[in-house]
Amino acid sequence: MYHNHHKALNMKKFVLFLLLAISFPAYAQKKAIINGYAESASDKERLTGATVIADPDLGVATNNYGFYSLTLPLGTYKLSCRFVGYKTIIKQIDLKNDTTINFQLPTGIELEEIEVKAKRTDEVSSQLSSLSFLNPAMEEIDRMPVILGERDVLKTLQFQPGIKSARESSAGFNVRGGSNDQNLILLDGVPVYNVNHLFGFFSVFNSDAIKSVSMYKGGIPARYGGRLSxxxxxxxxxxxxxxxxxxxxxxxxxxxxxxxxxxxxxxxxxxxxxxxxxxxxxxxxxxxxxxxxxxxxxxxxxxxxxxxxxxxxxxxxxxxxxxxxxxxxxxxxxxxxxxxxxxxxxxxxxxxxxxxxxxxxxxxxxxxxxxxxxxxxxxxxxxxxxxxxxxxxxxxxxxxxxxxxxxxxxxxxxxxxxxxxxxxxxxxxxxxxxxxxxxxxxxxxxxxxxxxxxxxxxxxxxxxxxxxxxxxxxxxxxxxxxxxxxxxxxxxxxxxxxxxxxxxxxxxxxxxxxxxxxxxxxxxxxxxxxxxxxxxxxxxxxxxxxxxxxxxxxxxxxxxxxxxxxxxxxxxxxxxxxxxxxxxxxxxxxxxxxxxxxxxxxxxxxxxxxxxxxxxxxxxxxxxxxxxxxxxxxxxxxxxxxxxxxxxxxxxxxxxxxxxxxxxxxxxxxxxxxxxxxxxxxxxxxxxxxxxxxxxxxxxxxxxxxxxxxxxxxxxxxxxxxxxxxxxxxxxxxxxxxxxxxxxxxxxxxxxxxxxxxxxxxxxxxxxxxxxxxxxxxxxx
Structure with missing residues (x-):
């Protein structure tokens, strides 16, 4: 018992040391904060998962509402913002105090964006693989083959491993051996309890009105709850x-x-x-x-x-x-x-x-x-x-x-x-x-x-x-x-x-x-x-x-x-x-x-x-x-x-x-x-x-x-x-x-x-x- 208690105290000390080690640099030198939004220049839509990078080791992805925040040592930085399907924006800044910078990205694919495409999943959810987390682009979904001309997010996702339709051409799907009711489906953060039209052949989601799609099969973050699969x-x-x-x-x-x-x-x-x-x-x-x-x-x-x-x-x-x-x-x-x-x-x-x-x-x-x-x-x-x-x-x-x-x-x-x-x-x-x-x-x-x-x-x-x-x-x-x-x-x-x-x-x-x-x-x-x-x-x-x-x-x-x-x-x-x-x-x-x-x-x-x-x-x-x-x-x-x-x-x-x-x-x-x-x-x-x-x-x-x-x-x-x-x-x-x-x-x-x-x-x-x-x-x- 004493041995286990001693181990527990050592573990607590290690965790405390780790937290102090993380936070210590904040007191070692003066810093300032850069924050703001990443958005589309053409319509001001906020971009989820865009990356803002100060140097190869200092970067952050925007959250679900396009917001980012970076705390950096004072100095000169070449700040870049990139997102799949948009041109990269680079801004030179001299960071002396807290600064707000909003990035407005023009549409258009550059050659470098083709290489970035493979990294998009990591940028949005850096702890998960592309087999546990899916983040398909809507423009890609719109070009996939369909039945009777109906673009359908749920049917395109069913080509992914571990996600299968309940029946042929059905919008309902099962994930990793679960039932279709064990999937939490959110529209603008609101649970949708029936996703089927035409007796299950089509889903209720109109692709023309959708901005982004994210799906978790494993490693589901703690902010989500209420379903099993x-x-x-x-x-x-x-x-x-x-x-x-x-x-x-x-x-x-x-x-x-x-x-x-x-x-x-x-x-x-x-x-x-x-x-x-x-x-x-x-x-x-x-x-x-x-x-x-x-x-x-x-x-x-x-x-x-x-x-x-x-x-x-x-x-x-x-x-x-x-x-x-x-x-x-x-x-x-x-x-x-x-x-x-x-x-x-x-x-x-x-x-x-x-x-x-x-x-x-x-x-x-x-x-x-x-x-x-x-x-x-x-x-x-x-x-x-x-x-x-x-x-x-x-x-x-x-x-x-x-x-x-x-x-x-x-x-x-x-x-x-x-x-x-x-x-x-x-x-x-x-x-x-x-x-x-x-x-x-x-x-x-x-x-x-x-x-x-x-x-x-x-x-x-x-x-x-x-x-x-x-x-x-x-x-x-x-x-x-x-x-x-x-x-x-x-x-x-x-x-x-x-x-x-x-x-x-x-x-x-x-x-x-x-x-x-x-x-x-x-x-x-x-x-x-x-x-x-x-x-x-x-x-x-x-x-x-x-x-x-x-x-x-x-x-x-x-x-x-x-x-x-x-x-x-x-x-x-x-x-x-x-x-x-x-x-x-x-x-x-x-x-x-x-x-x-x-x-x-x-x-x-x-x-x-x-x-x-x-x-x-x-x-x-x-x-x-x-x-x-x-x-x-x-x-x-x-x-x-x-x-x-x-x-x-x-x-x-x-x-x-x-x-x-x-x-x-x-x-x-x-x-x-x-x-x-x-x-x-x-x-x-x-x-x-x-x-x-x-x-x-x-x-x-x-x-x-x-x-x-x-x-x-x-x-x-x-x-x-x-x-x-x-x-x-x-x-x-x-x-x-x-x-x-x-x-x-x-x-x-x-x-x-x-x-x-x-x-x-x-x-x-x-x-x-x-x-x-x-x-x-x-x-x-």
Whole structure:
């Protein structure tokens, strides 16, 4: 015991000595602070991850809001600022006292920027490898091959190792063996709880309104929390402070319009973006032409808006709003009976953000946000004899106040800290049935509220060959009569013994307080968000990852391994019906167990020249264990995919001030998903006004299945090749015209999208994506 105590005292002395050694130079000579912002010269957009360098050993990256701070000894410096896709700015300064310098970078790629491109990941997150942290440029995403002309951030990310789609051409994704609900997805710092349009085929993110994308698969910093597997942080554009600009885009699926302009030049600006499907318009015209007695259709839309105002050099405020909705509807008039059906789901998010500079070294971001996801199912039947109305809703709301601080103590040491207080309200599976003689509401008691209090501290240290991020996140979660408290340590270390080579290791502990109930017996997006309760504990995960990376002038090679432990994960009973006509508490239909995922990711990138791209291979395992399922034995997770090969690239045919031409390509080959086939099938529960003879009764009302052996069908190998051709014309007045031609699934591979059993017990395959050519047009003015 004495020996251990003595060791602990020695460790404390060592840490104290290290801190004193770091801070000692501050007292050895006089210093001054240079701080400011890096922004685009054309529209004053703040640039996240731009690097400001005083000399090879003294530099810093701008934070999420474009702010930087450097503490330097007095003297003369050649200060440079660089960012991918922009020309480097160099300023000569004679540092005598604290100075504010804002960099305004002109657009345009210089030859040196091609070499910088490979270093961008290190500059933004110096403790992580490019396999744990992804920071793709939006202009690269816009040139990748797509399906039906729809640019989609989430689908482009799925070509990265360790990130895979739930189903073919699905926007939902799984990261390193986790479930899709274990990904924290943020839009301007606000959680988005449903990212799917068109039953999962497209995401809710309009690429024309996005400024930047950052994704963490491992080594997640302490400032992020609430999910087990990954963080996807998306930032909207801020609005052009110099001149009005607009973008119009059209594809076979949707039309998009974006407009941004200054409210007051160099002081305030706004941006508005709208996207809507075109699918319902020809369907409506056709039904009107044939004089159909009733109509049916589907549409979705997205609306983004943001404004910001520079109050003075120390203060800037932002207000951003997002609203999106999917709607499927039908109206029928048959035999004197009028039937109406509406199925709607969508998100609303809004955030007010205040950036304040307390001192040249201390930057703060204080925000208040609101996020809501709502699912609504409305049906009515009206005849001369009776009227029956069925209304089912599921809703969650998230209201929060948060504050983050960046304290630049020295060029080699940054301290980040902050906290959040939030209230979440859940109303899952609220069913209301009205008739001539009855008005019944079910499941009201399933409503519940939860409260979260979170805080974090991050220490970012760079000294010599070492880059370290050491942090901890504390979380208290209150629901009903239960209080849960967790401490989440985080650590990421990178060692760079010489130029080009680095080794990384990271450890992350995460906690998740919400659960997504996924029901495989329904074909509609009826997944429900629910909160942890007195009976259902929060989920926990621990992940350790380690890798090496070697960079050359043209190529980057990397390999990373990981192991993830998951505890208190839930599994919703397959075949259970959400919209039951009985009062059924959701936690009665779940199993609680554990999970594990592990694997290795290999990657080679070419980052210079006309041909650029990435080839990757992933070897992975993902398993689950529940005492009540499969006799308590471990079994493969639904998205356990052993092998994955992905190729994504671009060949620049022409690139000058008047024209750009390029060919893009994407290929993926993956082991198939695991699918549960029912062992027993029996009669289901019909909604009011429906029976086995009622026209259009969905399958989930007609039958219910039981699954004794989960994930008992292994789907075949999945693969497809996509090609794209982009032609961009630039006019002298700044207008551009871009034509994009794509072919999805070039060789017409009929990958299975789903399997089912027919009445004879035979397993049948459904494939819905043959070869699909498309064309898209984009006009910038």
């Amino acid at each position: 990954s963080v996807l942080d998306i930032s909207m554009k801020e609005g052009n402070m110099q001149e009005p600009r607009g973008v119009f885009s059209i594809s076979p699926v949707s039309a998009r319009m974006t407009y941004e302009a200054p409210i007051k030049k160099d002081t305030a600006a706004f941006i508005v973006s709208l996207r809507r499907t075109l699918l319902d318009i020809p369907m409506f015209l056709y039904q009107a032409a044939i004089e159909r007695d009733g109509n049916y259709g589907y549409y979705f839309y997205d609306f983004n808006a943001k404004t910001n105002w520079i109050i003075n050099n120390r203060n800037r405020v932002y207000l951003s709003v997002y609203s999106g909705k999917d709607s499927q509807y039908s109206n029928d008039n048959r035999d004197g009976t009028n039937s109406k059906f509406r199925y709607n789901w969508g998100n609303v998010t809004s955030v007010f953000r205040w950036n304040h500079i307390f001192s040249p070294k201390l930057f703060s971001n204080i925000s208040a946000y609101y996020s809501r996801y709502q699912l609504e199912n409305l049906g009515s039947t009206k005849s001369a004899k009776q009227k029956v109305v069925f209304h089912a809703t599921s809703e969650m709301q998230d209201l929060a106040l948060k504050a983050d601080f960046d304290w630049y103590l020295s060029p080699s040491y940054t301290l980040r800290f902050g906290g959040k207080a939030s209230r979440m309200a859940f109303a899952p599976n609220i069913v209301q049935m009205k008739g001539d003689d009855a008005d019944i509401t079910l499941n009201e008691e399933q409503k519940n509220n939860s409260f979260h209090v979170e805080s974090f501290v991050e220490n970012n240290l760079k000294t010599g060959i070492f880059s370290l991020n050491l942090g901890v996140r504390g979380v208290t979660y209150i629901t009903g009569k239960k209080t849960y408290s967790y401490l989440e340590p985080r650590a990421a270390l990178r060692v760079q013994p010489h130029t080009g080579f680095s080794a990384t290791i990271s450890y992350t502990k995460m906690t998740q307080f919400i659960h997504l109930l996924s029901n495989s017996s329904l074909g509609m997006p009826t997944d429900l968000w629910v909160a942890s309760t007195d009976e259902v504990k929060p989920q926990e995960s621990r992940q350790i990852s380690a890798g090496i990376e070697q960079r050359f002038s043209k190529y980057v090679f990397g390999v990373e391994t990981y192991y993830k432990w998951m505890h208190d994960v839930i599994r919703f009973e397959e075949g259970a019906v959400f919209l039951s006509s009985q009062d059924t508490k959701w936690h009665k239909n779940i199993s609680v167990g554990q999970g594990r995922a592990y694997g290795a990711e290999f990657m080679v990138k070419k980052v210079q020249g006309k041909l650029t791209g990435m080839l990757s291979y992933t070897l992975a395992w993902s398993e689950r264990q529940f005492n009540e399922v499969n006799q308590g034995r471990w079994f493969p997770h639904k998205y356990d995919r052993r092998h994955d090969i992905s190729l994504l690239g671009e060949y620049r045919i022409l690139n000058n001030k008047h024209r750009e031409k390029s060919i893009s390509f994407g290929f993926t080959l993956q082991s198939g998903n695991n699918l549960s086939m029912p062992d027993v099938e029996y009669e289901g529960i019909y909604l009011p006004g429906a029976s086995e003879n009622t026209h259009g009764v969905p399958d989930w009302q007609q039958s219910k299945q039981s699954y004794d052996n989960p994930n008992n069908l292994k789907m075949p190998v999945f693969h497809h090749l996509d090609l794209g051709y982009n032609l961009k014309r630039k006019k002298q007045d700044g207008k551009t015209y871009t034509w994009s031609f794509s072919v999805y699934n070039v060789y017409n591979r009929m990958n299975p999208w789903y399997y089912y059993k027919n009445p004879g017990g035979q397993v049948k395959q459904i494939s819905i994506f043959p070869v699909i050519p498309s064309v898209g047009f984009k006009y910038t003015f």
